[in-house]
Amino acid sequence: MLAAAYNYRWDVVAANVDGLVSGLVVTLRLTAVGMGIALVVGLVVAVLRLSRSPLLRLPALGYIELLRGVPLFVFLFLVYYGLAQAFGLVLSPFAAGAVALGLTGSAYMAEIYRGALSAVGGGQREAALAMGLTPLQAFRDVTLPQALRVAVPPGMNLLIALLKGATLVSVIGISDMFYLARVVSLANFTPFEMYTVAGFAIVAVTVALAGLAFLLERRMARVDREA
Amino acid sequence: MAPLDFRPVWQNLGVLLAGARLGATVAVAGFGLAIVAGLIIALLRRSRIAPLRWLAFAYVQFFRGIALYVLILWLYFGIAVAAGITLGALTAGILTLALLNSAYLAEVFRSGIEAVDRGQREAALAMGLTPRQAFRDVVAPQALRVVVPATGNHFVDAIKDSAILSVIAVPELMRQATSLAQVTARPFEFYTAAAVLYLVVVVCVSSGLRWLERRLDYTRGLPWSRGTAVADTTPTH
Amino acid sequence: MGDPPRLEPVAGHAGRDQPVGTVPLLEVREVCKRFGDNLVLDRVSLRVAPGEVVVVIGPSGSGKSTLLRCINFLTPPDSGDVVFSGRQVQPPRSSAWNPLAGRSGGRDLVRLRSQVGMVFQHFNVFPHLTALQNVTLGLTRVTGRSKAEAEVRALEQLERVGLRDKAHEHPDRLSGGQKQRLAIARALALDPKLMLFDEPTSALDPELVGGILAEMRKLARSGMTMVVVTHEMGFAFEVADRIVFMDDGRVVEEGPAEQFRNPLHERTRAFLDAILA
Ligand SMILES: Nc1ncnc2c1ncn2[C@@H]1O[C@H](COP(=O)(O)OP(=O)(O)O)[C@@H](O)[C@H]1O
Numbered sequence A: 001m002l003a004a005a006y007n008y009r010w011d012v013v014a015a016n017v018d019g020l021v022s023g024l025v026v027t028l029r030l031t032a033v034g035m036g037i038a039l040v041v042g043l044v045v046a047v048l049r050l051s052r053s054p055l056l057r058l059p060a061l062g063y064i065e066l067l068r069g070v071p072l073f074v075f076l077f078l079v080y081y082g083l084a085q086a087f088g089l090v091l092s093p094f095a096a097g098a099v100a101l102g103l104t105g106s107a108y109m110a111e112i113y114r115g116a117l118s119a120v121g122g123g124q125r126e127a128a129l130a131m132g133l134t135p136l137q138a139f140r141d142v143t144l145p146q147a148l149r150v151a152v153p154p155g156m157n158l159l160i161a162l163l164k165g166a167t168l169v170s171v172i173g174i175s176d177m178f179y180l181a182r183v184v185s186l187a188n189f190t191p192f193e194m195y196t197v198a199g200f201a202i203v204a205v206t207v208a209l210a211g212l213a214f215l216l217e218r219r220m221a222r223v224d225r226e227a
Numbered sequence B: 001m002a003p004l005d006f007r008p009v010w011q012n013l014g015v016l017l018a019g020a021r022l023g024a025t026v027a028v029a030g031f032g033l034a035i036v037a038g039l040i041i042a043l044l045r046r047s048r049i050a051p052l053r054w055l056a057f058a059y060v061q062f063f064r065g066i067a068l069y070v071l072i073l074w075l076y077f078g079i080a081v082a083a084g085i086t087l088g089a090l091t092a093g094i095l096t097l098a099l100l101n102s103a104y105l106a107e108v109f110r111s112g113i114e115a116v117d118r119g120q121r122e123a124a125l126a127m128g129l130t131p132r133q134a135f136r137d138v139v140a141p142q143a144l145r146v147v148v149p150a151t152g153n154h155f156v157d158a159i160k161d162s163a164i165l166s167v168i169a170v171p172e173l174m175r176q177a178t179s180l181a182q183v184t185a186r187p188f189e190f191y192t193a194a195a196v197l198y199l200v201v202v203v204c205v206s207s208g209l210r211w212l213e214r215r216l217d218y219t220r221g222l223p224w225s226r227g228t229a230v231a232d233t234t235p236t237h
Numbered sequence C: 001m002g003d004p005p006r007l008e009p010v011a012g013h014a015g016r017d018q019p020v021g022t023v024p025l026l027e028v029r030e031v032c033k034r035f036g037d038n039l040v041l042d043r044v045s046l047r048v049a050p051g052e053v054v055v056v057i058g059p060s061g062s063g064k065s066t067l068l069r070c071i072n073f074l075t076p077p078d079s080g081d082v083v084f085s086g087r088q089v090q091p092p093r094s095s096a097w098n099p100l101a102g103r104s105g106g107r108d109l110v111r112l113r114s115q116v117g118m119v120f121q122h123f124n125v126f127p128h129l130t131a132l133q134n135v136t137l138g139l140t141r142v143t144g145r146s147k148a149e150a151e152v153r154a155l156e157q158l159e160r161v162g163l164r165d166k167a168h169e170h171p172d173r174l175s176g177g178q179k180q181r182l183a184i185a186r187a188l189a190l191d192p193k194l195m196l197f198d199e200p201t202s203a204l205d206p207e208l209v210g211g212i213l214a215e216m217r218k219l220a221r222s223g224m225t226m227v228v229v230t231h232e233m234g235f236a237f238e239v240a241d242r243i244v245f246m247d248d249g250r251v252v253e254e255g256p257a258e259q260f261r262n263p264l265h266e267r268t269r270a271f272l273d274a275i276l277a
């Protein structure tokens, strides 16, 4: 059997546990920063998208469609290699990854916010205005808190998607698990061992996040049912 | 910092377009396999035999949990090498897209079947339709309306995901853009061109899908068909 | 069909009679509102004296809700004036630029709204806040009270509508009747000069209607000025000083409650026959 020719070297994995762990931490940090950008920028874009003025609404719509239509992989290269060449804007791989991930995420997050804001009935805003709250107060104290709750489950899905997207950033040389796997495998010829461990690590994290999302959603559904 | 120059892009447009065509072909092939596999997994998820259900569940969880980039490295550089299989880049790319999307589609199909009220099938059988007819004329059209939008979203994601196949040197659009960007030292121009081409394909496919959704929507024009729930379009890959 | 007959106000409840010529608390003059081609309010006028209870009745779609919403500018009128407490309310600037403002804004408007309470058919209590927080929100945000002060006052208001023990529950734990009491407490906490009620009992189970009407009766007895859209004619005959019948965006008949036991207009008669049948 051909497979017998492959010499399994799990000791190489063991020797690189520290590197794999810190690589995973890099991916998680990148995901967190990207999600942070997506949450903030996405809200601004969503509010513009819901504006009655076409001057605000149309650019927001364009932003959303553009960033959702371009693959993250392409956008990442554009940010990392393209900006440096065209505008002399040299970003670190981490920064380029965070920007690409965060902006792409913000387009999806904007749509999540938009759906959530529309899901809060107009009666809520009216009741707030009727008692004398300013439109800004009505948004901040009444509409937004309710919308955020609606946005949690799809937001968790986006977080998982961004984590998967963050693994891509190793192609521009960020020192995550996959970068390490490539380097170590070249030196020791252990691609199977290294990629298997790195792959299972990612699956473990995303499945855990998905489980958390499931529990969260079920808890919120129960609260709603008790209404 | 040299001024932007898009002439190299125009000169190589043919190569880029050929890459786009190959990428689309790979996406269609992978997605076609995924539809078949996804249907099977969805049925296994509802099987009466518990171990089959568990197996299908594990399959779905695993492939929904893994990133395409991770899976492709693992499959192409890890598993194939360890197993001593010579896997062509194109085959590996199609296989990866198929595995990943089959897991997503299995969930889509399952929820589509479950979305149709049990009473619908019973009513159809009660009026004398055969189980086959009940499925084809009553259950399927209703399930399809639920399934098509989500399936379409995954197909669009699959097209965008085909860009990642460039890491194993499948000569699709992104791979061609990368080599040309290096050769001409014009990454901004070539990656912009790639972005525009992907955008064009995605917008065309999305509009086609929206047309299809409208055609399948038998509630179209009925007063209560407006303002239905917002589809979750979050990327899942 | 000419102007609605103008009759001298007759005595309502003892001690609440308004001398003729009293300055009205609210005056709506010739208000028009259109939605597209649909003329929903056609030169509607309404005067409400301090302490007066006016009940507005009329078929569905006749413009009753729109009239109430024009009073606090949730729906800005297309033309006509709203004078409240002797001050003409400035129509809000339509703000296309501030996406949060929508068709509203202006200090004047906020002042008006804080003095005009509104109770909705579907309660519109805030589900993400506890009963207490529903009431304190306006007190802290609109009247600028401290949190501690606001809570003391909010608890008084909840007490008043019998919800003291539900203060820390979220609305999803309250029955429809309790939600509507909460909405009333929320409005009353701001010490309004005028209360608007838009079919406050229409969304309630029949057995809960009585409680809300009792609450409103209590409020009327305390001298609150009220404009109430309702089809509860028993309540109207008992509590209203005046009844206004609207149809098709116009005031068809207006007069003391007693007049509606035997209305002057055929359309009023037909409507009352239908709902009292
Ligand atoms: N926001 C709106 N847009 C368009 N038409 C409206 C709107 N609000 C009310 N209308 C229309 O105005 C008319 C009067 O409505 P409304 O004031 O709610 O009547 P009522 O409360 O007497 O039942 C109805 O024909 C209704 O369809």
Ligand SMILES: [Mg+2]
Pocket (backbone or CB within 6 Å): C064, C065, C066, C199
């Ligand atoms: Mg109404």
